Amino acid sequence: MVASILASLNAIGMLNFYGYSFFSYFGFIIAAIFILCYVINQRGYHLLAKSIVLLIFNFAVINISSTQGEGSGSVLLYFPLMSLYFLLLEWKELRWIFFWCLVSVIGFLLLELSDYQILKFGDFEKPEPKLVFLFNLCLTLLGQFIVMFVFIKVTGELESNMQTKTDELRRTLHHLVDEKEKAEKAAQSRSLFLSSMSHEMRTPLHSILGYTNLILEEDVSPEQREILSLIEFSSRNLLVLINDILEFNKLEAGKISIDHLPFDFPLLLQKIHSSLKLQADEKNLEFHLELSEAIPRQLKGDPSKLTQILFNLLSNAIKFTEKGVISFKIEVKKRWESFICLEFSIADTGIGIPKEQHDLIFEQFTQADASISRKFGGTGLGLSITKKILDLFQSQIHLESEPGKGSKFTFQLNFPVVDTETNLWEEVETKEVILPNIQKPILVVDDNEMNLRLVSQFFKKWKFPFLVAKSGESAYEIAKAEDLSLILMDLQMPGWDGFYTTQKIKETKPEVPVLALTADVNEDALQKVKDSGFLDIIYKPFQPKEFQNILLQYLTK
Structure with a gap:
C-alpha cells in the first residue's frame, strides 16, 4: 500500500514536470498494479506478488533511463534494485534472485545497445535537475516516514497480540497443569480402587477355590465331583476376568517390565499344553502341540509374559x-x-x-460381535493385552481368518540361547513329591478367619505343624517365643500390617524365612514386598500344588 501511495504521488509530480501525457498517467497504472500485488499476496500467492513488484521496478529503471537519455545513471539505479531482490526474496528462493539479477543485466545491455531508446514514451524536455532531485528526495523521505509509521504500528500490534497470546498460553498452561493433576489423581484413584477391589474379590475366591480343591481330593460321588468341577471352572473364569482387568490397568499405566530369565522352553510349553488340554477335552476338541526339535531346551526370556500371551490365544x-x-x-x-x-x-x-473386524478385535473391551460376548463371555481384553505385551517385545501379531473357517494367529519372538549344545529334548517325567518331616511349626498370619482355616486344612492334610495369628501384634509375640521354620504373612491387616510386622520380626529372628501370602497383585505392592525382607510372594487364590512347591523350596533348605 505504501508503494501505491508513492507511485500515485510520483504520477502527480510527473504531471507537473511533463504535462498531461501517457508517461505522466502511467504512475497511476503502477499504483493500481501495486494494489493488485497486495491482493494477490493476501490470497497466498507470495512469489507471484514479489515477481510483479520486481518487474515494475525493472520497467521503471529502463523507462526512466530511456526518457532521460544516456548518462542518466541506469547502472546506479540497478544497484539498489538488486538489493531489493535479496530483501523480497528469501534464501530458499535463491534461484529467483539469480533470475532477477540476470533480468537486470539483460535490461542494462538492451539500454546500451539501443542508445537509451528502449521503452521510451516520447521526447520530453528535461526539467531543472535540482528540482527533480528535490522532488524525489521529498518523495523518498515521505516514503521512509510512511514505512516507519507502518512499522511502528505493526510492531505495536504484534507486541499487543504477543502479550494477548502469552496470557492465553499462560492460562492454557495452568489449565493443562490442573487437568494433568486431575488425570493423575484419577489414575491413582483408579489404580487404588482396582487394587482394593482385586484384594476384596480375590479373597473370597481364594476360599471358594481352596475348599473346592480340598473336597475334590477326597472320595466324592461322580455327581458331586461334577458339581464341584463346575464351581471350580466358574471361579477360575471369574479369576481370569479379574486378572485381565488388572493386567490391562498395569499396561495402561506403563508398570509392566520385561524379565530376562533362563527357563526350560519345552517344559514350559508342555505345561501350557497340559493345563489347557483338559478344557479342549471337555469340548471333544483335538488339541495338538508341535514343537520343532531344533529348538534348544534352555532359552532366556520372560516365561510369565510368554505364558500369558499363549494362554490368552489358546484359551x-x-x-x-x-x-x-x-x-x-x-x-x-x-x-x-x-x-x-x-x-x-x-x-x-x-x-x-x-x-473388516481384524483390527477391531485388538482394541480394548472389544469383540467381533456383541452377541459373541453374550454367548461365550469374557471382557474382550485378552487380545488387547496380548498385543500390548507383544509391543513390549517389539513384535507384532498377525491374523488370518474367515467366518466359519476358523482363525490363525502368528507372531515371532527372539530369545537368547542359554545352552547351545543340547538341542534335542524329551518329555520330562513328573515324579511324585515326597513331603518332608517338618519339626518346627509354620506360622500363618492373616486377619481373615476363612483364609486361616483354609491354609490350616492344607497343612493338616500334608501333616505340617503350624500356628496361626490373627494380627501382626500376636504374630510378633509368637515369633519371639517359638522356634519357627517359616512364616506366611498377609500384607493388609488392621493395626500392624504385614510389612511392619515382618520388619519387627526380622529385628529379633532375622534367620526365619518370611513369605508374603496376599491377594494384592498390584505392581507397587510387589515392589514393596521385594524391598521389605520377604523371600517370596504367594498370590491368593493359589493352586494347591504350586503352593506346596513354593513352601518346599524353603522348608527343605
Whole structure:
C-alpha cells in the first residue's frame, strides 16, 4: 500500500514536470498494479506478488533511463534494485534472485545497445535537475516516514497480540497443569480402587477355590465331583476376568517390565499344553502341540509374559471352537550364534472373524460381535493385552481368518540361547513329591478367619505343624517365643500390617524365612514386598500344588 501511495504521488509530480501525457498517467497504472500485488499476496500467492513488484521496478529503471537519455545513471539505479531482490526474496528462493539479477543485466545491455531508446514514451524536455532531485528526495523521505509509521504500528500490534497470546498460553498452561493433576489423581484413584477391589474379590475366591480343591481330593460321588468341577471352572473364569482387568490397568499405566530369565522352553510349553488340554477335552476338541526339535531346551526370556500371551490365544481358540482341531505350533524361523527367532502359530476351526473386524478385535473391551460376548463371555481384553505385551517385545501379531473357517494367529519372538549344545529334548517325567518331616511349626498370619482355616486344612492334610495369628501384634509375640521354620504373612491387616510386622520380626529372628501370602497383585505392592525382607510372594487364590512347591523350596533348605 505504501508503494501505491508513492507511485500515485510520483504520477502527480510527473504531471507537473511533463504535462498531461501517457508517461505522466502511467504512475497511476503502477499504483493500481501495486494494489493488485497486495491482493494477490493476501490470497497466498507470495512469489507471484514479489515477481510483479520486481518487474515494475525493472520497467521503471529502463523507462526512466530511456526518457532521460544516456548518462542518466541506469547502472546506479540497478544497484539498489538488486538489493531489493535479496530483501523480497528469501534464501530458499535463491534461484529467483539469480533470475532477477540476470533480468537486470539483460535490461542494462538492451539500454546500451539501443542508445537509451528502449521503452521510451516520447521526447520530453528535461526539467531543472535540482528540482527533480528535490522532488524525489521529498518523495523518498515521505516514503521512509510512511514505512516507519507502518512499522511502528505493526510492531505495536504484534507486541499487543504477543502479550494477548502469552496470557492465553499462560492460562492454557495452568489449565493443562490442573487437568494433568486431575488425570493423575484419577489414575491413582483408579489404580487404588482396582487394587482394593482385586484384594476384596480375590479373597473370597481364594476360599471358594481352596475348599473346592480340598473336597475334590477326597472320595466324592461322580455327581458331586461334577458339581464341584463346575464351581471350580466358574471361579477360575471369574479369576481370569479379574486378572485381565488388572493386567490391562498395569499396561495402561506403563508398570509392566520385561524379565530376562533362563527357563526350560519345552517344559514350559508342555505345561501350557497340559493345563489347557483338559478344557479342549471337555469340548471333544483335538488339541495338538508341535514343537520343532531344533529348538534348544534352555532359552532366556520372560516365561510369565510368554505364558500369558499363549494362554490368552489358546484359551480364545478353545472358547470359540465348537468342534474340530486346535493346532499349536512353534518352529525356528531364524538362528544366529547365540540368538534364535521362533514363530508361534495358534490355529483353530472355530467361528472365524470377518476381515473388516481384524483390527477391531485388538482394541480394548472389544469383540467381533456383541452377541459373541453374550454367548461365550469374557471382557474382550485378552487380545488387547496380548498385543500390548507383544509391543513390549517389539513384535507384532498377525491374523488370518474367515467366518466359519476358523482363525490363525502368528507372531515371532527372539530369545537368547542359554545352552547351545543340547538341542534335542524329551518329555520330562513328573515324579511324585515326597513331603518332608517338618519339626518346627509354620506360622500363618492373616486377619481373615476363612483364609486361616483354609491354609490350616492344607497343612493338616500334608501333616505340617503350624500356628496361626490373627494380627501382626500376636504374630510378633509368637515369633519371639517359638522356634519357627517359616512364616506366611498377609500384607493388609488392621493395626500392624504385614510389612511392619515382618520388619519387627526380622529385628529379633532375622534367620526365619518370611513369605508374603496376599491377594494384592498390584505392581507397587510387589515392589514393596521385594524391598521389605520377604523371600517370596504367594498370590491368593493359589493352586494347591504350586503352593506346596513354593513352601518346599524353603522348608527343605
